[in-house]
Structures are given as C-alpha cells and as structure tokens.
Amino acid sequence: MASRSEVHPIAGAADVVKVRQVARSWALELKLSLVDQTKLVTAASELARNTLDHGHGGTMRVEQVENGLRRGIKLTFEDKGPGIPDIAMALRDGYTTSGGLGLGLSGSRRLVNEFDIKSEVGRGTIVAITRWK
Amino acid sequence: MISFHEVVKKNEGAILSAWIEEMVKGVRRADLMTDTELKQQARELLGLFAKAAESSSEAESEAFLQTREFLREIAKSRMDQGFTPTETARFVLSLKQPIFHALRDALKGNPSDLVNEVWASGNLLDRLALFTVDSAVEFRDQVIGRQQEEMLELSTPVVKLWDGVLALPLIGTLDSARTQVVMESLLSAIVETNSQIAIIDITGVPTVDTLVAQHLIKTITAARLMGADCFLSGIRPAIAQTIVHLGIDLVDVQTKAKLSDAFAMALSRMGKVVVARKPAAGMALGSKAKDN
Amino acid sequence: MERIPILKLGDFLLVTIQVDMHDQLAITLQDDLTTQIAKHASRGVLIDISSLEIVDSFIGRMLANIAAMSKVLDAQTVLTGMQPAVAITLVELGMSLSGIKTALNVERGMEILRQFSDQSYELQDANGFQE
Numbered sequence: 348m349a350s351r352s353e354v355h356p357i358a359g360a361a362d363v364v365k366v367r368q369v370a371r372s373w374a375l376e377l378k379l380s381l382v383d384q385t386k387l388v389t390a391a392s393e394l395a396r397n398t399l400d401h402g403h404g405g406t407m408r409v410e411q412v413e414n415g416l417r418r419g420i421k422l423t424f425e426d427k428g429p430g431i432p433d434i435a436m437a438l439r440d441g442y443t444t445s446g447g448l449g450l451g452l453s454g455s456r457r458l459v460n461e462f463d464i465k466s467e468v469g470r471g472t473i474v475a476i477t478r479w480k
Numbered sequence: 481m482i483s484f485h486e487v488v489k490k491n492e493g494a495i496l497s498a499w500i501e502e503m504v505k506g507v508r509r510a511d512l513m514t515d516t517e518l519k520q521q522a523r524e525l526l527g528l529f530a531k532a533a534e535s536s537s538e539a540e541s542e543a544f545l546q547t548r549e550f551l552r553e554i555a556k557s558r559m560d561q562g563f564t565p566t567e568t569a570r571f572v573l574s575l576k577q578p579i580f581h582a583l584r585d586a587l588k589g590n591p592s593d594l595v596n597e598v599w600a601s602g603n604l605l606d607r608l609a610l611f612t613v614d615s616a617v618e619f620r621d622q623v624i625g626r627q628q629e630e631m632l633e634l635s636t637p638v639v640k641l642w643d644g645v646l647a648l649p650l651i652g653t654l655d656s657a658r659t660q661v662v663m664e665s666l667l668s669a670i671v672e673t674n675s676q677i678a679i680i681d682i683t684g685v686p687t688v689d690t691l692v693a694q695h696l697i698k699t700i701t702a703a704r705l706m707g708a709d710c711f712l713s714g715i716r717p718a719i720a721q722t723i724v725h726l727g728i729d730l731v732d733v734q735t736k737a738k739l740s741d742a743f744a745m746a747l748s749r750m751g752k753v754v755v756a757r758k759p760a761a762g763m764a765l766g767s768k769a770k771d772n
Numbered sequence: 773m774e775r776i777p778i779l780k781l782g783d784f785l786l787v788t789i790q791v792d793m794h795d796q797l798a799i800t801l802q803d804d805l806t807t808q809i810a811k812h813a814s815r816g817v818l819i820d821i822s823s824l825e826i827v828d829s830f831i832g833r834m835l836a837n838i839a840a841m842s843k844v845l846d847a848q849t850v851l852t853g854m855q856p857a858v859a860i861t862l863v864e865l866g867m868s869l870s871g872i873k874t875a876l877n878v879e880r881g882m883e884i885l886r887q888f889s890d891q892s893y894e895l896q897d898a899n900g901f902q903e
Contacts, residue, residue: 360794360795360796361794363794363795364792364793364794367792367826368792371825380664381857382660382664382856382857382860382861384857385825385826385855385857385858385860385861386860386861386864388825388826389826389827389828389861389865392826392828392830393828393829393865396795396828396830440866450829450865450866450867451829453866454829454864454865454866454867455865457864457865457866458861458864458865663860664856664857664860667856667859667860668856670856670876671855671856671876674876674877675876676876676880698860698863698864701863701868702856702859702860702862702863703859704868704874705851705854705858705859705862705863705868705869705874706853706854706855706856706859706874706876707851707852707853707854707874707875707876707877707880707881708876732870
C-alpha cells in the first residue's frame with residue numbers, strides 16, 4: 348500500500364550523495380526520530396554504493412508504506428549487474444569482494460526493520476529495506 | 481417458516497429467565513458480580529440481540545453495531561472486575577441453550593427448519609462470544625502499551641555526579657526498545673553536559689544475559705566513539721558469575737563492583753582527589769575534590 | 773577540484789568536515805592529509821565531524837585509514853564531536869573504530885594531542901636519542 352513513490356538513478360558517485368539526501372528528506376517528512384533517520388540514511392548510502400560498485404549502477408525507488416497503523420519508508424535498490432552467487436555468504440560480516448570492510452549488506456541489514464534481497468547471477472540484484480516509524 | 485429471531489422475540493421473557501437460571505447454576509461468579517448486575521446485563525444483551533436479529537444474522541453487520549458496542553463495554557468492565565476472557569465468552573455462549581430450547585418447542589414439527597435455525601443462531605452467538613475475547617485482548621494490549629510507555633519515561637534518569645561525570649542508574653529489565661531509549665538519553669546527556677565520563681550502574685538490573693550485555697557494550701562503544709569513557713558498575717557477584725559462565729566478553733569495558741568505586745575512579749581519571757577537611761580549617765568545605 | 777581544507781596549527785593539522793562527502797572527496801582528503809603530515813612532520817591530526825550527519829562504512833574506513841597512516845608517520849589522530857545518532861548507527865553497522873582516539877569537542881581533542889606530543893618528547897629526552 349504505497350501512497351506515493353519516486354525513482355532515482357544511481358549512475359555515479361554524486362548520486363550516492365543524492366540518494367542520502369532523498370532518504371533524509373523522506374525520513375524527515377515521516378518524522379522519524381533522529382537516530383532512525385540516521386540509520387535509514389546510512390543504510391541507503393551503503394546500498395547505493397553497492398548498486399554503483401557491484402551492480403554497475405541502477406536505481407533506487409523510495410516509497411511511503413503502511414501496515415495497519417504503522418507507517419514507514421521503503422527503499423528498493425535495483426541493478427542489472429552480475430548478481431550475487433551466494434547471498435548467505437554476502438550477508439556475512441566481513442565478507443568482501445571489493446577490498447572494503449564487508450559491512451555494506453550485513454551492516455545495513457542491522458540498521459533497518461525489514462531487509463529483503465533477491466539476486467540472480469547474470470541478471471541483477473534487488474535489495475529492499477523498510478524502516479518503520 | 482419461522483426464523484429464530486421471531487422465536488426469540490416471542491419468548492424473550494422465558495428465554496431470559498431460563499438463561500439467568502442457567503448462569504446462576506454454572507457460569508456465574510458470585511464473588512465478582514452481584515445477581516442484580518448480572519440480570520441487568522443479561523436483559524440488556526438479550527434485548528439488543530433480539531432487536532438486531534430481526535434485520536440481520538451476521539454478527540459483523542451494521543444491525544449488530546449496538547450489540548457489539550455493548551459487548552465491548554461488558555468485556556472491559558468484566559476484565560476490570562477480574563473475569564477471564566473465557567468466562568466473559570461463556571456468558572454469551574450460555575444464551576445458546578435457552579434459545580435452542582425455545583426453538584425446539586416452536587419448530588417441533590419441522591426438523592429441517594429446526595436444524596437451520598439452531599445453526600444460524602448458534603453461529604451468530606459464537607461470533608459474538610469471540611468478539612468479547614477479541615475486545616478483552618485489545619484492552620489488555622492497550623494496558624500493556626501504556627505501561628510500557630510509562631516505564632520507558634520513568635526508567636531513564638541521567639544524573640550528573642560531578643562536573644564532567646554522569647551516572648545512569650538502570651532499574652529493571654532491559655529489552656531492545658528500552659535500551660534504545662536509554663542509549664539515546666545517555667548519549668545526548670553526554671553532549672549536553674560535555675561529560676567525559678559516564679557511569680552505567682546496573683545494581684537494579686535483575687539479570688544480565690547475552691542480549692543485555694550486548695546492548696550495554698553497544699552503548700559503551702557508542703559513547704567511546706563520541707569521546708566519552710563509560711564505566712560499568714553495580715555488578716553483583718551473581719551477575720559476575722553469569723557473565724563469565726555465558727562467556728560474555730567485557731574485556732574492553734571498565735567495570736567496578738560499586739557505583740562509589742566507579743565514581744572514585746572517574747575522579748582520579750580526571751585528576752581530582754578527595755581530601756579530608758582539616759579540623760582547624762573551619763571555613764573549608766567538606767570532602768570536596770581539589771584540583772591536583 | 774573540490775577539496776576539504778586542512779589547517780596547520782603549530783605541530784598539528786586541523787580538519788573540519790562540514791559537507792556531505794562523496795567518496796572521491798574522502799579519498800582526496802586521505803591523500804592530502806598524509807602528504808601534509810609528512811611535509812610538516814606534524815605530531816597530531818584533529819578531525820572534527822560535529823556537523824557530519826552520517827558516517828557510513830566508507831567514511832568510517834577512510835577515518836580508520838587516516839589514523840593508521842598517521843600512526844606510521846608518528847602522528848596521533850583524534851576524532852572529535854561525533855553526534856550521538858551517528859555513533860549509535862556506526863555501532864549497529866559493526867564499526868567500532870577501535871584504533872582511533874576520540875574526544876567530545878575540539879578543545880578536548882587538542883588537549884589529547886598536546887599530551888601525546890609532550891609524552892613523546894619526554895620519551896625522546898629520557899632516552900637521549902631521536903626516534
């Protein structure tokens with residue numbers, strides 16, 4: 348039950364910054380607490396960078412979602428990159444293919460209430476996160 | 481064909497007295513409710529039920545709105561009085577027998593109609609009984625929610641012990657929601673008061689399990705990131721044992737048995753000492769820390 | 773090209789991060805800082821992030837790198853002014869930045885840097901040789 352949604356491209360480093368600003372303004376609009384805002388924006392930043400670095404770019408859709416009385420923000424990151432062969436492995440702390448810290452996926456999962464990942468090798472990856480108010 | 485609402489309407493008086501008789505024998509809790517009150521509730525409910533059944537046999541329909549509201553009231557007042565949800569549901573369900581008896585008498589010659597009407601009225605009463613259970617659960621949830629909020633507000637006092645030293649005496653069980661509130665209020669107090677040292681005292685925390693320990697470690701780590709040191713005090717011997725048995729790693733956490741020990745450590749970390757007042761120096765203040 | 777300014781204050785270098793950094797800017801800062809430490813033989817680096825609203829794992833790693841690199845160049849790094857919400861988020865993310873010294877504000881941070889530099893001079897005097 349999305350009341351409205353927007354789609355933003357993630358094609359370059361500047362878009363990662365843009366994604367953070369979009370996530371922040373939606374979180375502000377929903378009046379999330381400062382800590383929850385920060386968690387959502389940080390998770391968005393991690394996932395946008397994944398989309399850019401591993402998925403060779405893609406999009407982020409942002410929407411406001413409802414579940415009974417609760418409202419939340421759902422961010423969906425989609426790319427048409429190489430995909431992830433072993434999701435369980437990719438979700439482990441410290442697992443990295445890029446020489447980073449390996450906290451992008453596993454860490455952002457801890458920052459949100461709902462985390463959903465679908466990936467197909469050769470087709471791309473979709474990561475959806477939701478933070479409830 | 482005669483439908484059950486007509487039978488109920490015609491025999492309302494008889495059904496009511498049979499119902500009350502039934503309840504007095506079985507379901508009633510004389511210790512929680514007087515006969516007068518019980519009769520009053522029964523009469524009103526049967527009246528609403530008979531009226532609503534004239535236009536509908538669906539418990540969720542508009543016609544039963546008043547009945548449902550009345551049942552909500554009953555569910556709430558009975559819960560306050562100490563009834564269990566089952567007892568409230570049985571109050572509604574015990575109306576079945578007198579109605580069925582009345583139907584049996586009215587539809588003697590027509591077994592197939594009898595079965596239909598027994599089914600329809602029985603089904604309706606089941607729904608209404610379940611509705612009282614739902615209401616009871618809803619009220620309980622409201623109570624729990626309100627208590628949780630009150631507890632959160634009550635339970636996070638951050639106190640200033642000295643210039644630059646904060647204490648957070650924790651009392652009660654720590655769960656995730658509460659820890660988040662505790663964490664946030666401690667960290668913002670650190671910024672507001674510009675305190676370099678914060679003491680988390682867990683004397684009032686009944687048990688420390690792996691999860692609680694994790695929450696505490698997270699808080700302490702976050703404080704360190706901001707540039708404040710966090711000590712943990714009030715660790716009772718039993719809790720020290722649990723911590724070791726569970727294999728919780730508190731290596732990076734500065735711990736002390738008592739709040740006073742932690743406070744003394746905080747003062748010395750800040751380069752302050754507590755000196756006894758000299759008997760001669762009448763004007764000097766009591767045991768006050770003095771710059772080193 | 774956009775750059776974060778680095779201020780030189782005696783033996784120390786001072787950086788205030790105020791903008792929402794994109795990744796390249798963070799990498800440039802890392803390069804600039806190490807170059808400056810080596811050039812001025814700085815004893816300490818203070819990075820103030822009090823106006824930073826988020827620190828993700830990339831920026832976190834950059835900060836950890838700066839601390840590690842300056843240690844190799846014998847300079848102490850202090851990170852100051854991290855906001856509570858940022859700290860909580862970093863901990864949840866799984867970054868504790870355990871190798872970095874922290875302070876509540878710039879003032880406290882400068883004290884720590886001075887202590888560090890005094891200590892190491894004392895050490896040099898006592899041993900009678902330069903490290």
